[in-house]
Amino acid sequence: EAGVTQFPSHSVIEKGQTVTLRCDPISGHDNLYWYRRVMGKEIKFLLHFVKESKQDESGMPNNRFLAERTGGTYSTLKVQPAELEDSGVYFCASSQDRTYASYEQYFGPGTRLTVT
Amino acid sequence: SQQGEEDPQALSIQEGENATMNCSYKTSINNLQWYRQNSGRGLVHLILIRSNEREKHSGRLRVTLDTSKKSSSLLITASRAADTASYFCATDALSSFYNQGGKLIFGQGTELSVKP
Numbered sequence: 736e737a738g739v740t741q742f743p744s745h746s747v748i749e750k751g752q753t754v755t756l757r758c759d760p761i762s763g764h765d766n767l768y769w770y771r772r773v774m775g776k777e778i779k780f781l782l783h784f785v786k787e788s789k790q791d792e793s794g795m796p797n798n799r800f801l802a803e804r805t806g807g808t809y810s811t812l813k814v815q816p817a818e819l820e821d822s823g824v825y826f827c828a829s830s831q832d833r834t835y836a837s838y839e840q841y842f843g844p845g846t847r848l849t850v851t
Numbered sequence: 852s853q854q855g856e857e858d859p860q861a862l863s864i865q866e867g868e869n870a871t872m873n874c875s876y877k878t879s880i881n882n883l884q885w886y887r888q889n890s891g892r893g894l895v896h897l898i899l900i901r902s903n904e905r906e907k908h909s910g911r912l913r914v915t916l917d918t919s920k921k922s923s924s925l926l927i928t929a930s931r932a933a934d935t936a937s938y939f940c941a942t943d944a945l946s947s948f949y950n951q952g953g954k955l956i957f958g959q960g961t962e963l964s965v966k967p
Contacts, residue, residue, distance in 0.1 A: 739893075768954060770955075776959065778939065826894060
């Protein structure tokens, strides 16, 4: 079974440009999460999809970030326009059924974003 | 405020020695998980312990959970050079789980270096 995949693995862009990150969750996983780790600090939650609906976007830093999950399959995270402080590693994770009392989130390899 | 805090921030040991990492958190949790991140790679799930469990083993890993002290420890026995990585604890806040689906809140991590 394929794991969570993310594309690209690394992106270098200039300040003011736009970047779109993609995440393909494990097939059949309804829950999809975005996290990021900035400057070696802790990994922080960005948002959570249940199928195609945004369940929790309390971690989104500002309106320059837009996440979508069309059809409840893959998700994209767009940063427009990118700022220097957006540099970091963006992780995607998926999990199965939220009705389980506890469940494991499976993480992708991350996309390293560098804004210059 | 940050949910998980880990100590030590960095740990350097010799191969064969045991490594102990600690994690503290602030709110009631549904479960606590430990993840490993090798340099430049994604997060790998190590072990999950539920709030009603006190100790769990998986291979060379031993995790304890003390909900009265809101703390957990990860013990790696007979460490190997391949164990060199960043280790993170992540909590699934109980309120978050029932209301929003279980976003994970990570600590800053412990950088473990195992010297051959």
